[in-house]
């Protein structure tokens with residue numbers, strides 16, 4: 003799950019700065035690399051680096067980038083290693099000029115497309131699926147106009163792809179026909195901001211206009227904005243894990259407040275799985291909103307059992323298990339004075355590999371809790387994701403082949419309970435045919451080799 007941005011700004015020296023702030027507010031979507039490409043008078047200038055937005059950019063770098071249109075990216079790798087060659091935006095140059103692509107999502111037909119293009123004599127500089135998109139688009143633009151090229155591109159791609167693209171100084175945004183990943187647009191006196199989440203639009207001072215619809219493109223040329231329908235699909239497949247964990251709670255996605263969904267999740271979780279306890283504590287950060295809902299519904303006192311070091315980012319999206327394990331320990335610490343002698347309920351948004359829950363239950367116990375109960379704001383994650391979350395094998399998922407009782411023993415909790423699928427659907431308030439629930443059900447909205455498909 004990456005964060006993508008597109009900016010059109012009349013004030014050329016402001017463009018990279020606005021892009022920077024939008025990307026900064028999407029840092030939770032990708033921590034591995036960051037990049038910005040700006041379309042100047044005659045060419046595209048790009049700067050990319052490994053690390054967080056603040057580590058990759060400074061005023062000196064931003065002030066050297068000038069132009070009215072830009073795209074930006076923060077990466078959480080899914081296809082292709084976490085290294086600088088795969089950092090985005092990805093640039094290609096051809097007879098049509100320069101193209102820069104920022105992509106959130108994952109192509110399931112990557113290898114097929116790549117070997118086809120290699121057979122035609124094309125060479126690749128990266129092992130990222132995004133380069134396929136950039137190369138295919140560049141080839142289509144040799145023979146077709148922008149809209150036709152997008153239609154042809156779309157017909158070749160299978161998987162999830164929310165995109166912001168520069169074709170010379172034209173800014174394009176496109177959301178795949180099933181709308182797996184979020185994308186929205188805002189307007190300001192300086193121009194337009196397109197971003198994965200509305201929190202990035204807010205951060206730039208722009209006014210939210212609306213979500214980009216699945217199958218729809220936004221094209222901004224010489225300051226004129228146009229919405230164009232590129233493709234149609236009977237169903238949608240918005241990733242439910244965006245509401246559960248990925249998105250920021252202050253974002254509004256497809257008309258639903260992420261905060262509201264998570265708060266309701268907490269309430270339903272408390273109704274479905276009551277527990278006799280002295281306090282309810284969040285597992286920070288993403289468990290916070292549902293734990294508030296849980297505490298309100300159950301009437302149990304809300305008190306923090308754990309404090310998060312504010313300088314540590316997300317552990318789940320780190321590329322290596324060793325880094326994740328190490329980071330949980332430095333990320334959280336128990337508050338002995340709050341938990342000593344108490345029956346504690348810990349509420350988290352999800353258990354995926356079990357890295358977090360395994361460590362913190364012991365942490366809270368070691369700090370003197372009498373009992374530690376674990377409540378999870380999603381059903382068990384049982385199946386891999388092929389659409390932009392880096393959990394691609396069943397072996398790494400703690401719930402793929404264990405019963406809830408086995409997981410309880412593994413994480414050493416006194417009790418463990420998950421939200422039901424019906425409870426989740428009630429909280430999200432979107433018809434299940436409009437969501438991708440594959441990680442919870444093992445049923446995929448588009449064909450994936452070796453997996454069950456429901457359409």
Ligand SMILES: O=P(O)(O)OC[C@H]1O[C@H](OP(=O)(O)OP(=O)(O)O)[C@H](O)[C@@H]1O
Nearest residue numbers: 287288316317318353354355356357358
């Ligand atoms: O079972 P696991 O494999 O540990 O994955 C699930 C955990 O990872 C996420 O937290 P993360 O630290 O990534 O981010 P957060 O600070 O937003 O909660 C999520 O909120 C859970 O706490």
Ligand SMILES: NC(=O)CC[C@H](N)C(=O)O
Nearest residue numbers: 003004079080081106107
């Ligand atoms: N998580 C994502 O959206 C990743 C985008 C792309 N597949 C990459 O690996 O760079």
Ligand SMILES: [Mg+2]
Nearest residue numbers: 286287288289
């Ligand atoms: Mg967490």
